[in-house]
Amino acid sequence: MYTLHIKKKEEAYSAKSNAIQEMSDDVVVVSMDMQSVLLSPKLHVSEQYYKMKLALHNYTFYVKNTKDVYLYVWHEGEGGITANNITSCIINFLEVYCGNKKKVILISDGCAYQNKNKVLCSALANLSAVKELTIEQIILEKEHTVMEVDNVHSTLEKSLRHQFLHQWIMCPG
Numbered sequence: 001m002y003t004l005h006i007k008k009k010e011e012a013y014s015a016k017s018n019a020i021q022e023m024s025d026d027v028v029v030v031s032m033d034m035q036s037v038l039l040s041p042k043l044h045v046s047e048q049y050y051k052m053k054l055a056l057h058n059y060t061f062y063v064k065n066t067k068d069v070y071l072y073v074w075h076e077g078e079g080g081i082t083a084n085n086i087t088s089c090i091i092n093f094l095e096v097y098c099g100n101k102k103k104v105i106l107i108s109d110g111c112a113y114q115n116k117n118k119v120l121c122s123a124l125a126n127l128s129a130v131k132e133l134t135i136e137q138i139i140l141e142k143e144h145t146v147m148e149v150d151n152v153h154s155t156l157e158k159s160l161r162h163q164f165l166h167q168w169i170m171c172p173g
Contacts (some may be wrong), residue, residue, distance in 0.1 A: 009141040016138060019105040020064060026102040029064040031147040032090065033109055034081060057081050059089040062149040063097070069152050070097065083119040091123050094135070103134040107147060 019029050035058040055076040062069055072089040079085045090106075098104045128135045140147070 005141070012138065012140040016107055016140065019107065019136070019138060022103075022105065023065050027105065028098050028101050028103070029105045029107065030093075030098075031062045031064065031107040031149040032060065032093075033147060033149045034059050034086065057085075059086060060149050060152050061093050061097075062147070062152055064148065069149075083117045087117075087120045087123045090120065091127055094127060094133070095131075098133065099131060101133065103136065105136045105138060107138045107140065109140055109147070 023029050057074055057076070057079075059072040060069065061072075070093060072093070074085075094104060124135050124137070127133065
C-alpha cells in the first residue's frame with residue numbers, strides 16, 4: 001500500500017514537471033484550489049463571534065506562466081461549496097482568461113467534490129468542444145500537493161491576521 005502511494009506521488013510530481021515544461025504562449029499551466037473556510041468578521045469576543053460569523057469561500061487560480069492570481073470569493077449566503085459552485089468558478093476562469101489559448105493544463109488536489117466529479121468533467125468536455133481548447137487535468141496525490149496556489153492562501157491568511165492584529169492594537173477597548 002505504501003509503495004503504491006509513493007508511486008502515485010512520484011507520477012503526479014513528474015506530470016506537474018512535464019506540464020511546466022510545456023508552458024508557452026499557447027499553453028497555460030494553472031494550479032487551482034479551494035482555501036479553507038475564512039470566517040468574517042475576525043473577532044476574539046466569543047459571544048459576538050458565534051452570533052455574527054459568516055463563512056467566506058475562496059477558490060483560487062495561480063497562472064504559472066505569468067504568476068497572476070485570480071480569486072473567486074463568495075459568502076455562504078450567495079452559495080455553498082458544491083460541485084456546481086466550484087465548476088462555475090473553473091469554467092468562468094477558463095472562458096475569461098484562457099479563451100484564446102490552445103491548451104490549458106489544470107493542476108489540482110484530489111478533492112472529489114472540487115476536482116474529481118462528473119459535473120466538472122462534463123463542463124470541461126463541453127467547453128473544450130465549444131472553444132476548441134485542449135484541457136488537461138492533473139490531479140495530484142492526496143496529502144502530497146505542492147502547488148503555488150497554496151502559497152497564495154498562506155500569504156492571504158497571514159495578511160488578514162496581520163491586519164486584524166494591527167487594528168486591534170490601534171483601537172483598543
